[in-house]
Amino acid sequence: MKIRTKGQPGAVLRNKLEQKMVLIWRDSGKYIDAVVTNFQTLDGLGFEPNRCVPIPSNLPQISLNIETGGMPNDFFYSFNMFIVSETLKQLLSGFPIKVEFRELYVTQKGKPYHGHKFFYANVLEEVCCFDYENSKYEATEKGIKGIERLVLDESKCQGYHFFRVGPIPRKTNRSPKSLRGVIWCVSEELATKIHDSGITGVTFVRPEDARKHPAENVAWKPDGQKSS
Known part of the structure; x- marks a missing residue:
């Protein structure tokens, strides 16, 4: 069943932008071919990336092989895992966020990688801020999917940076209200710091632009202007 916005969505969005902004974290579009080579072992030990649950204490070091040549981005995905460079890790660690970092064993094209260190960033905070009334999506018994317009209740996001x-959705609880897709959000303060630090691989967009491609065409910038 399609849920459509009632009233004046433009006015709703303008009102939300007057509050302290919340932004969507997206990759920059530069694809990094990287594979977690021991993912099956990790999965067998209860590893649940993207679920905002702690990393199992008995988890071995995660092994990552990068097939893309040259210097990798400061941020990229592998098996939907959030991979960050040491530079980005240090920047994130300067904010009051709940994130576990695990250093990776990295190879590039099968050979030991001797560049900067990379980490898996396990974000632990979940904020139930999805605006069911003003977003446009498909509702199913197993949760929300096919989001065409994303609206967040930003009043619930204040004080959270990441x-x-x-x-x-949980394995034991498939609530119709759960969001089947992964949406990462950051505060305007953290986004500004990342943008100004020259971190590569990351693009920030406003919630209403979350499903537009390519992200660079609607990228948010600290001065409030979108990319041309």
């Missing part, structure tokens, strides 16, 4: 939009 989080996943919830409710997150």
